[in-house]
Amino acid sequence: MGTATGIIKALNSGIKHIAIKRFTLRYPEEKLKFVGDGYQFDPSTGVGIAGLKGRHMLFHDHCTGCQLCSIACEGVAEAIAMVKVPDQQTQNKKSIMPQIDYGKCVFCGLCVDACPFYALYMTNDYELSSFSKEGLIYTPAQLAVKPYVTQDSEIKITDRGATHG
Amino acid sequence: MTAELPPGLALQKVDERIMTLNVGPQHPGSGHMRIIVQIDGDYIVACDPDPGYVHRGEEKMAEYRNYITNIPHLERPVIHDSCNILYPYVLGVEELLGIEVPERAKYIRVIASELNRCIYTMYWLAIYGIFLGHSTMFMWPAGDRELLIDLMEKMSGARVTHAHFVPGGVRNDLPPNFEDVCLRQVNYFEKRIKEYAAIFYDNPILIARTEKTGILSRQDAIRLGTTGSVLRASGVDYDLRKKEPYDVYDELDFQTNVLKEGDSYARSKVPWLDMMESCRIIRHALEKMPKSGSVRVKLKPNPKGGDDSVYKRVESGRGSLGCYIVSDKKPEPYRVKLSVGSFRNLIALPYLLKGEKLGNMPSVYWSLNYWPVEADR
Numbered sequence: 001m002g003t004a005t006g007i008i009k010a011l012n013s014g015i016k017h018i019a020i021k022r023f024t025l026r027y028p029e030e031k032l033k034f035v036g037d038g039y040q041f042d043p044s045t046g047v048g049i050a051g052l053k054g055r056h057m058l059f060h061d062h063c064t065g066c067q068l069c070s071i072a073c074e075g076v077a078e079a080i081a082m083v084k085v086p087d088q089q090t091q092n093k094k095s096i097m098p099q100i101d102y103g104k105c106v107f108c109g110l111c112v113d114a115c116p117f118y119a120l121y122m123t124n125d126y127e128l129s130s131f132s133k134e135g136l137i138y139t140p141a142q143l144a145v146k147p148y149v150t151q152d153s154e155i156k157i158t159d160r161g162a163t164h165g
Numbered sequence: 166m167t168a169e170l171p172p173g174l175a176l177q178k179v180d181e182r183i184m185t186l187n188v189g190p191q192h193p194g195s196g197h198m199r200i201i202v203q204i205d206g207d208y209i210v211a212c213d214p215d216p217g218y219v220h221r222g223e224e225k226m227a228e229y230r231n232y233i234t235n236i237p238h239l240e241r242p243v244i245h246d247s248c249n250i251l252y253p254y255v256l257g258v259e260e261l262l263g264i265e266v267p268e269r270a271k272y273i274r275v276i277a278s279e280l281n282r283c284i285y286t287m288y289w290l291a292i293y294g295i296f297l298g299h300s301t302m303f304m305w306p307a308g309d310r311e312l313l314i315d316l317m318e319k320m321s322g323a324r325v326t327h328a329h330f331v332p333g334g335v336r337n338d339l340p341p342n343f344e345d346v347c348l349r350q351v352n353y354f355e356k357r358i359k360e361y362a363a364i365f366y367d368n369p370i371l372i373a374r375t376e377k378t379g380i381l382s383r384q385d386a387i388r389l390g391t392t393g394s395v396l397r398a399s400g401v402d403y404d405l406r407k408k409e410p411y412d413v414y415d416e417l418d419f420q421t422n423v424l425k426e427g428d429s430y431a432r433s434k435v436p437w438l439d440m441m442e443s444c445r446i447i448r449h450a451l452e453k454m455p456k457s458g459s460v461r462v463k464l465k466p467n468p469k470g471g472d473d474s475v476y477k478r479v480e481s482g483r484g485s486l487g488c489y490i491v492s493d494k495k496p497e498p499y500r501v502k503l504s505v506g507s508f509r510n511l512i513a514l515p516y517l518l519k520g521e522k523l524g525n526m527p528s529v530y531w532s533l534n535y536w537p538v539e540a541d542r
């Protein structure tokens with residue numbers, strides 16, 4: 001192949017892309033859709049359920065304050081601290097629950113794997129930025145709130161290329 | 166001047182014609198490493214790669230964590246290829262603890278590892294494009310990589326650093342409908358990377374810049390101990406997926422790509438051909454995978470190994486990646502040693518750059534498939 005034909009071919013390949021749809025995800029306006037409601041773990045079978053590993057969610061009525069999640073995280077990021085909570089739960093004699101510092105958490109989900117009482121899951125919420133370090137520390141009360149997320153953009157493949165739509 | 170020098174230091178005689186140039190460690194192209202080159206006019210007379218700026222002590226850290234909590238930090242050295250860097254560790258721990266992995270988990274691991282190989286190679290290709298001043302070749306791979314990152318995120322819940330492999334299988338089963346989505350996106354991905362031929366690999370400008378630069382002969386490639394795509398570009402047919410099949414690679418149908426030239430062009434082409442092979446492996450694995458079944462065997466909390474050691478290696482995006490684990494009946498390993506492809510390929514750099522033009526340095530350097538963070542561990 002001659003040099004001129006090669007260059008023309010290369011240019012042509014680029015020019016053809018003008019007609020192809022844009023693949024870019026316009027992030028704050030569009031958000032990617034994820035499978036399921038976040039990563040969960042079933043201790044009875046020992047297998048997780050696929051989902052995004054985002055911000056955690058704590059179920060106060062399941063948590064027994066057994067500290068297993070905090071022990072699991074000690075080897076990873078030391079992001080979990082057990083703190084006293086004011087509300088009285090019958091199954092939680094010591095009234096302690098995990099508090100997670102997202103400045104340290106690496107979103108590995110090993111704490112979810114460690115919880116034997118179905119009390120700790122992960123959710124689809126990944127927008128955790130904050131102006132202060134304190135804002136990244138989520139108390140048990142904050143972790144109990146189910147996040148409100150609107151995510152609906154998916155990869156679509158058409159004859160004119162792939163898009164997010 | 167004859168001032169006394171402190172012991173251990175010596176003055177180097179400087180040739181008038183030779184200039185010493187530091188490329189990196191803050192250079193966007195070199196990554197976190199420094200290449201000290203000595204140039205005579207436009208030609209390189211000597212080159213001394215200086216890695217070690219991002220040493221993280223992964224191996225030492227592994228001695229203080231148990232076999233499970235080692236997973237998140239051990240995959241950090243190559244976040245784009247995190248499944249492959251965990252693979253030998255997980256295989257080794259399985260042998261130490263005597264775990265038999267379910268069949269379906271093996272297939273999922275192969276698919277995840279091939280997806281990761283493509284994700285890494287696309288990132289590498291994007292940087293290679295920008296190294297050669299080809300900004301389209303930066304944009305396209307960076308965009309098309311998203312197709313596979315999306316698949317990995319559906320599978321494992323994280324876009325990079327998946328922490329998906331564990332001793333005993335994988336963390337979670339595939340989400341519903343994953344097979345169809347995976348097949349569709351991998352097919353489209355394959356179609357896309359084939360389009361790179363016209364704009365990049367058959368482009369006369371690229372060929373003129375990379376062909377016959379930095380030639381590594383077959384003998385040198387073996388003698389210097391290079392691995393992966395560098396070795397295969399020099400005409401040595403050596404791929405661990407074929408030579409020492411792990412998990413289910415021996416049941417899958419694929420071939421290795423070997424080129425004879427050993428120049429930068431061949432070294433940049435082998436990973437691209439490998440990606441097409443990866444697409445075939447993924448399709449075949451999706452077809453052969455058992456449709457249901459367990460994906461993880463339940464381990465005791467804090468599993469302990471015996472008085473034993475094990476060495477496992479896999480083929481990563483950068484070549485052979487080995488992991489040597491010594492256990493001494495404690496929940497923590499006594500020693501974890503990683504032998505990474507990047508570091509072994511870097512040895513070839515001084516040989517390749519001698520006599521080259523300075524302008525060819527980026528293309529030769531990056532064609533070695535080098536990842537600074539992995540080399541430093």
Ligand code: SF4
Binds near residue numbers: 104112
């Ligand atoms: S996800 Fe990982 S790092 Fe984050 S709190 Fe849980 S165990 Fe710790």
Ligand code: SF4
Binds near residue numbers: 062063098114
């Ligand atoms: S979240 Fe789970 S593991 Fe953590 S203290 Fe509560 S019950 Fe125990």
